[in-house]
Amino acid sequence: MVNTILEEADLFCPNSVRINFTIYHAFRENPRLVIVGSQIFEFNTDESHPLDVKNVPTSNDDIKRCSVKRNPFNHMSVTFRKSVISKVGGYIDVPLFEDYFLWIRVIHSKYPVLNLDDILVKAHVDGCFTSKRGGFHYLLKEIHFQNLLLKGHYIGIFQYVYNVVVRGSIRILPSKVLRLIYLHLRNTSK
Numbered sequence: 001m002v003n004t005i006l007e008e009a010d011l012f013c014p015n016s017v018r019i020n021f022t023i024y025h026a027f028r029e030n031p032r033l034v035i036v037g038s039q040i041f042e043f044n045t046d047e048s049h050p051l052d053v054k055n056v057p058t059s060n061d062d063i064k065r066c067s068v069k070r071n072p073f074n075h076m077s078v079t080f081r082k083s084v085i086s087k088v089g090g091y092i093d094v095p096l097f098e099d100y101f102l103w104i105r106v107i108h109s110k111y112p113v114l115n116l117d118d119i120l121v122k123a124h125v126d127g128c129f130t131s132k133r134g135g136f137h138y139l140l141k142e143i144h145f146q147n148l149l150l151k152g153h154y155i156g157i158f159q160y161v162y163n164v165v166v167r168g169s170i171r172i173l174p175s176k177v178l179r180l181i182y183l184h185l186r187n188t189s190k
Contacts, residue, residue: 022116022118023036023079023116026114026116027079027081030112032111032112033081033111033112033113033114034080034081034084034085034106034111034112034113035073035078035079035080035081035103035106035111035113035114036078036079036080036113036114036115036116037056037073037074037077037078037079037113037114037115037116037120038074038077038115038116038117038118038119038120038121039053039054039055039056039074039077039115039116039117039118039119039120040053040054040074040076040077040119040120040121040122040123041053041054041119041122041123042054042122042123042124042125043122043123043124043125044124044125047122047124050122051125052182052183053119054074054123056072056073056074056115057072057115058114058115058116058117059114060112060113060114063107063113063114063115064107067103067104067107068149068154068155068159068163069159069162069163069167070167071099071100071103072103072107072113072115073099073103073113073115074115074121074123075099076121076123077115077120077121078099080106084106084109084111085102085106087109088102088105088106088109089102089105090102094144094145094148095141095144096138096141096142096145097141097142097145100145101145101148101149104149104154105154108152108154133171133178133182134170134171134172134173134175134178135171135172136171136172138171139168139171139172142164142167142168142171143164143168146160146163146164146167146168149163
């Protein structure tokens with residue numbers, strides 16, 4: 001059984017039937033495949049004018065490499081094999097990082113994962129989404145998450161220090177600067 005995540009304010013793209021067939025085919029072609037995600041574009045009020053395309057890596061190796069630095073999946077685009085998600089413990093209460101922590105545990109368990117090149121979802125974001133991803137409260141949650149990754153041996157000490165310094169310092173930047181960084185990272189992450 002596979003489950004697809006779609007949040008209330010998000011929309012499937014017009015070609016989603018073709019893409020859903022592609023997802024189905026990917027699971028059928030590789031019975032061990034656990035997660036299939038896609039690229040998304042984000043819009044505020046008018047879906048015909050995207051704010052940004054959020055690119056994520058597509059191959060299993062690139063997703064694995066990316067996962068130690070940032071979330072390699074667009075959560076609302078993900079379809080996953082529920083039985084394996086249950087085996088790795090499912091979603092665990094890690095405020096602001098539940099999905100990322102789940103993906104890392106799946107990847108660390110050596111299950112194959114993939115992101116499609118296609119844009120599957122149009123994601124509604126309000127104009128101040130970056131202000132929700134910054135601030136001292138977010139920094140504390142970021143450090144807590146990085147501590148979990150280190151203690152669980154998902155990352156080493158050097159990656160931990162890098163993540164806390166780089167990701168942590170980004171969390172306390174003014175939201176306008178943070179938005180520019182997000183735009184840059186999202187468009188260069190493939």
